Amino acid sequence: MPQYAWNDKYSVGIQTIDSQHANLFCILNELSDAMKCGQGKAVVGPLLKELLQYTRVHFAEEEKMMARVGYPDLANHRLAHTALTQKVADFVVRFESGEMALSIELLDFLNGWLGNHILGTDKKYSPHMKEKGLQ
Numbered sequence: 227m228p229q230y231a232w233n234d235k236y237s238v239g240i241q242t243i244d245s246q247h248a249n250l251f252c253i254l255n256e257l258s259d260a261m262k263c264g265q266g267k268a269v270v271g272p273l274l275k276e277l278l279q280y281t282r283v284h285f286a287e288e289e290k291m292m293a294r295v296g297y298p299d300l301a302n303h304r305l306a307h308t309a310l311t312q313k314v315a316d317f318v319v320r321f322e323s324g325e326m327a328l329s330i331e332l333l334d335f336l337n338g339w340l341g342n343h344i345l346g347t348d349k350k351y352s353p354h355m356k357e358k359g360l361q
C-alpha cells in the first residue's frame with residue numbers, strides 16, 4: 227500500500243480536482259520510493275521539479291474554477307497557494323544546491339502540506355462549487 231495516498235476523506239466532491247489531488251499524492255509516493263531505493267539526485271531532482279510544476283498547474287486550475295463560480299474567498303485562497311508554492315520552490319532550490327537532502331521529515335512535511343491544505347482550505351469551496359453545478 228502506498229505510504230502517501232489520496233482517500234475519500236480528501237474528496238472535495240469535484241472530480242477534476244480530486245484526481246489532481248490524487249496525482250499530487252502519487253508524486254509524493256514516487257519521491258518516497260526513490261528515497262527508499264536510495265536513488266540519487268538524478269532521479270529525485272526531476273521528481274521534486276515535477277511536484278512543483280504539477281502544484282503550479284493544479285493551483286492555477288483550481289483558481290480558474292473558483293473564479294468561474296465567483297467564489298468569495300478566492301483572494302485568500304490564492305494567497306495560501308502562493309505561500310505553499312513558494313515552500314516547495316524553496317525546497318527545490320535547497321535540494322539542487324546540495325544544502326538539503328530528501329528525507330522522511332521532508333516527505334512528511336509535504337504530505338501534511340498537501341493534506342492540511344485540502345482539508346482546511348480546499349474543502350471550504352466545495353459547497354459553493356457544487357451549488358454552481360460543478361461536479
Ligand SMILES: [Fe+2]
Binds near residue numbers: 288303307343347
Ligand atoms: Fe487549494
